[in-house]
Every structure is written in C-alpha cells, then in structure tokens.
Amino acid sequence: MQCNICEVRCEIGGCSMGRCGAYVCTGDNIAQCPGMGYLGAYPISIEAVPLLHYYPSGKFLQVFSTGCNFQCPGCMARVLASSRPLNQLALKPSQIVEKALQQNCLGVVSTMNEPAANYYLFRNLAVKAKEQGLLAGCSTNCYFTEETLEELGQLVDFMNVGIKGYSDRSYMNCGVPSSAPVFRNLSKLFDMGVHVETSIVYSRGNEEEMIKVAEAVAEISPTIPLQVMRFLPFGYAPMELEPSIGEAEKLCSSLRKHVDYVYLFNSPGTELLGTYCSECGSPLIEREFQEFMGSRFVKVSYKCGCGNSIPVKGTTANESFSETGFMDGHRVVQAFRMVHAVLTCLDIRDDKLVDFWMDDKLMDVWREVSDTRTLIHIHKMTQQPHSYLDFIELVAKKANVPKKGGKLVSFIRSRLEIVQNIAAEDEGCKKAYYCMGSPLFALNAERMENNLVTLSGGISINKQLQKKGKPGVNVSPAFINEHNPEAIFISSFLSRPLNEFYELCQKYGIHADAVKKRQVYAVPAAWDFGNPRWILGLLYITDKLHPGKLGIDLKEEADDFYMQFYGMRFKEAMPNRSFHRPSSGIWPRHAMRCTHA
Known part of the structure; x- marks a missing residue:
C-alpha cells in the first residue's frame, strides 16, 4: 500500500515500514x-x-x-x-x-x-x-x-x-x-x-x-x-x-x-x-x-530610525529562557554523541553492522543514562579531566564491558600523570586564552578546554570571566589585551583558519603577546572536547605551553591511541567534527545501503 504522507511515497506492507521506518x-x-x-x-x-x-x-x-x-x-x-x-x-x-x-x-x-x-x-x-x-x-x-x-x-x-x-x-x-x-x-x-x-x-x-x-x-x-x-x-x-x-x-x-x-x-x-x-x-x-x-x-530594537520595521510575529519575552546542562534536544543529542564516543573506544561500534539501524547496544546504554538526573551528572563529569574517567567507567559498566573501560581509563590516566609532572616541575606558567571561532568569543570558564589548560600548568584567563553562556560569551579586545595571554588556543569544534584569525586580531586591535609572537594554535579536530581524544589535546596544549618538555612524539602517541581504540593509524584517519570517531574514509555498509521507496 502506498504511503502518501511525503513525496517519497513508499510502498508499505509485509516487512516494509517505509524509508523512515515508522x-x-x-x-x-x-x-x-x-x-x-x-x-x-x-x-x-x-x-x-x-x-x-x-x-x-x-x-x-x-x-x-x-x-x-x-x-x-x-x-x-x-x-x-x-x-x-x-x-x-x-x-x-x-x-x-x-x-x-x-x-x-x-x-x-x-x-x-x-x-x-x-x-x-x-x-x-x-x-x-x-x-x-x-x-x-x-x-x-x-x-x-x-x-x-x-x-x-x-x-x-x-x-x-x-x-x-x-x-x-x-x-x-x-x-x-x-x-x-x-x-x-x-x-x-x-x-x-x-x-x-x-x-x-x-x-x-x-x-x-x-x-x-x-x-x-x-x-x-x-x-x-x-x-x-x-x-x-x-x-x-x-x-x-x-x-x-x-x-x-x-x-x-x-x-x-x-x-x-x-x-x-x-x-x-x-x-x-x-x-x-x-x-x-x-x-x-x-x-x-x-x-x-x-x-x-x-x-533589541524592532524599528529603525529610517522608519522601517522588522516583521516579527508575536510578543517578545521579558526574560530570555536559558536551559541548563544537556537539557534541550540539541544538547541531548550532544550527550548521546558523547556516550557514543566512549562506546566506540570500547569497541562497540555501529559501523560493524550490516543493518541500517543503530546498534542495539548503543541504544540500550542510552536508555540507562538518558534520565534527567544522569544527564546532569554526565554534563558535570565531562567538564573535568579526572571526572571524565568516571564517565568512561559509568558507560563501560552500563555496556557490561568494565575491562575495556579499564583499558581506556588506564591509557588516559598514565598520560595525565605525565602532564601533571611537567606542570609541577616547570615554574614558568604561561597565560593562555581559549576561544571558539572568533578571537572575541571566549569559552566559558568551567568548560573542559579551559580545565585542560589549567591541568597542563597554564593560567587560563578565561577563568576571570563571570558571564555565563553556552558554550561561551563575547568579550572585548580590551579583555584580551589587558590579560595579555602568551598563547591562544582555538577550539577544535567550531574553529577558524589561522590566517582569518590573525586578520581579525588586526581588525579588532588585539595585540597580546600570543598574537605578536604568532603563538595562536588551532587544536586538531575533535581533540579537546566531547570524546576521549581530549587526552591527545591535553598533550598538544602541554607541548605548546612547555616547549621541549613533553618528551613525547605526538604523532606516535596519536598512532598508539587510534590503533588501540579505533583500529586505524592516525595518519590513515580522515579528520572530521564527529565526537564518536574519526573517519577511515571508507563508508560502512549500513551507511551506503540504498533504501527503496
């Protein structure tokens, strides 16, 4: 029987539930x-x-x-x-x-x-x-x-x-x-x-x-x-x-x-x-x-001095509503992707399936953690390097793979100790600024990225910000110039090419030491938030704040992590913005499957 809800007009009957499966x-x-x-x-x-x-x-x-x-x-x-x-x-x-x-x-x-x-x-x-x-x-x-x-x-x-x-x-x-x-x-x-x-x-x-x-x-x-x-x-x-x-x-x-x-x-x-x-x-x-x-x-102004008005329907709320933690649909999906990212590193992957639907294991774990209280707890755990290990153990427990979770935790913990030792031994703490997309958009003080800076022995000037917002707030050029960071990190998620970034710094009159000395760094894609690869981002940040002190070849370290937890070498991986995994460049069978109308 033909479905006439949308113009795909699938034939429904027998085992077919249509392209949307509903x-x-x-x-x-x-x-x-x-x-x-x-x-x-x-x-x-x-x-x-x-x-x-x-x-x-x-x-x-x-x-x-x-x-x-x-x-x-x-x-x-x-x-x-x-x-x-x-x-x-x-x-x-x-x-x-x-x-x-x-x-x-x-x-x-x-x-x-x-x-x-x-x-x-x-x-x-x-x-x-x-x-x-x-x-x-x-x-x-x-x-x-x-x-x-x-x-x-x-x-x-x-x-x-x-x-x-x-x-x-x-x-x-x-x-x-x-x-x-x-x-x-x-x-x-x-x-x-x-x-x-x-x-x-x-x-x-x-x-x-x-x-x-x-x-x-x-x-x-x-x-x-x-x-x-x-x-x-x-x-x-x-x-x-x-x-x-x-x-x-x-x-x-x-x-x-x-x-x-x-x-x-x-x-x-x-x-x-x-x-x-x-x-x-x-x-x-x-x-x-x-x-x-x-x-x-x-x-806000709906009417211009020239007499023209903006066509807006409905009244404007007296106070803007703001959600907390993961408590809206887009951020719930972000939380889902974070869970997915850990499960992928635990070798529970939807790309192993021949079926179009998501892995049942992933959905089973999601059922276990998707209540409001647990989501709020996950939001807090994923903002701190050490508590992120608790998040891994939580997901591994729900997925009934505690040994695999322990392997991932052990890898990350050993690198955390290396970074903490470097931070303790090197007295020359550098001030750092973390932004997203624009030099004037500062990541919020409590976010994971700024906590990576602090853990690596840097002084995060973002911690001076009192304003709240998701994931950050606009700041003035004066804020950056007054605090004069020696290093600037651009978020790996919504980033901007370095040439555009320096042009904007010139446009806005930002002349901090990081800009003058060309010490602005674009963190590699997906290396600082949302998935266990943040441990590589931490090593990257540490290397920039403590030049010559890390003693680790980052490419070899990335190779080690990618082989252990993604089954591919770092140089074989195609970078993307996905939390859950880098791309191998080979489409999984379920992603290529043609769904017949």
Missing part, C-alpha cells in the same frame, strides 16, 4: 508504528529551533522522536534520523501537552528528526496543543505531499523549513528526486498564514545553489528569513567541504541582495546573527552565539 500497514490503512512516541521533551528558547522572527526569546517545549525520509550526508542528527522507534522511552502527545502547560511554555515544537516520519503522532500533538491554547510548529525538510500539507497547514503556527538546495541534484544527494515539492510547499504555507523561516546548509562549492535558493525564497517573499548553517563534516564527508566562517560571511553578504534577512549560524563571534534594517542597513538587533543552533539577545 509506518505499518493495518488492513486498508497506513498507521504509525505501534508504540511510537517522543524520546524527550525539553523547554528551550525559540531561537534554538532556530526561529528568530517568532515570539522572540519565547519558551517552547521541544520534542523529538526517531526516523527521517531523507538520507543526507553528514547529518548532525543521524543517531535519531536512522534509529528505530524506542517504545520504552516513548512520551505520548497528551503527556507532552501536560508538560508544556506545567512548565509555562508558549507551545510545542518538533525538531531534530523529521516530523514526516511521525506524521500521525505530530498531528495528534498539534491538535491536543491547540485544544489547550498552545502554539504548535516544527522544523522539517517539508517534503510533504500536497494533500498532507493542506491538512498540516491548518494545524501548525510556525515552521523552520530546511532547504537542501535549489537543483534536483542537491535533493538527489539526500535520496529524493526533486526540489520542487519543497518550494511548492513553502509558498503554500506562506499563503496559508503559517509563519515560515528557512535554513540551508552551506558547503564549500555550492555558492551558486545558495544564490538560487535566495532568489526562489524572494519570489515567495523577501521577508522570509534565510538562516545559513555552515556544513560541518560529522560523518564521512571530507573536511574540505567545510567553509570557514569568513567565507560564509562573504556569502551571506551576497544573499542579502535577494532576501531581506540573512543569518549565519554555528559561527561563534560573527556579527551576522544580528538583524539589520532592510532599507538602510543599520544594525537593529544584536545577538551572540548561544549554542550550535541557537542565539541570544544582546540589544
């Missing part, structure tokens, strides 16, 4: 897979969806489940998109609405996985939310059929539509034949009065596609916000496809010739998270990077 055939009907529900419900600020022109700073309950009808390379939410339903963790729509009301949320929003994979579930949620006076919306690839969209458009108040590109080729890369349904649906939603914002991933080389998308959106309405996400290679895609923040900023300037409001995400320190007047270009709203997919207000 539907079954029951007689003459297609139904949601039995037991399907939401894996989590966490209050977030609406900017984390992300939506920037809708109830600014409003508190919404974010929900997510499993499954997706697309197969996008480098998907940051692959662990959810490719997972099967987890009945044991399922929350039903009535429970979600009750939670939203209890926590004084304005509404509910489905994110992280594709709502087309849970359409009947989401439809039920939207109806129940409306009955209680709540707003309802989602982030989606918007590949719905016309008949589905006609119904859905009557139920939702807002959507973030993720556009993959303008050409059919860009959609073929995600396993579907055409881009036409997306632009058709976007136009229909706008005409129906649904608040829509769009997002698109920018990878190096697809600049023409980006321009064509902006032109197509402008034809519907130039007031529809366009959010640009820099492509980050989480999976098997090469690092060369990741544009620098500077390259993305230049592209955004070109896109503004077509649409009125263009925003640049996952780029700490950029000024392009702000809103500028579409008539005269004056800055009206200043925002700073809050997390991978979020932002927060610094300064």
